[in-house]
Amino acid sequence: MSGRPPLAAVAHRRVGRVRLQFPDQRNHGAFFRTLAGRLSLLPAVKQVDARPLTGSVIVYHRGSWPAFAESVERAGLFAIDHDTDKSAGAGRALPVTAQASLALAGGHLALAAWQLARGRTLPPALTLVWYAGMLVQPLIGTLMKE
DSSP: OOSSOOEEEEEEEETTEEEEEOGGGTTOHHHHHHHHHHHHTSTTEEEEEEETTTTEEEEEESSOHHHHHHHHHHTTSOEEEGGGOTTTTTOSOOOHHHHHHHHHHHHHHHHHHHHHHTTOIIIIIHHHHHHHHHHHHHHHHHHHHO
């Protein structure tokens, strides 16, 4: 890696993890071995998973994304094409189906509160709380895996 640093596209990122793509270096094992070795020397880097066949590197890092990106560019390892970063400002958005389930569960809980206010604890309020729990249950397992 000499001369001008290669350009990395941000495929996706989340807190402590980023997948960078180097389309021009695809299938160049020596490039990825060297890059992984040099990245591993940075204090903010916890783990590097280089994948020459796909032309990408997954980096697990400490600290914020801007601080990590700055340290990599300062070290001259590669330049980051920030225009490719679709994750910027996205956070951890839930899929539409999960959002719909949460909205329905919230509606059920609101109706349960209304039934409780009317003094109808059993079965209306309890049934609505049960249904809300059933709507949220699959989401809990999904969120725990992330």
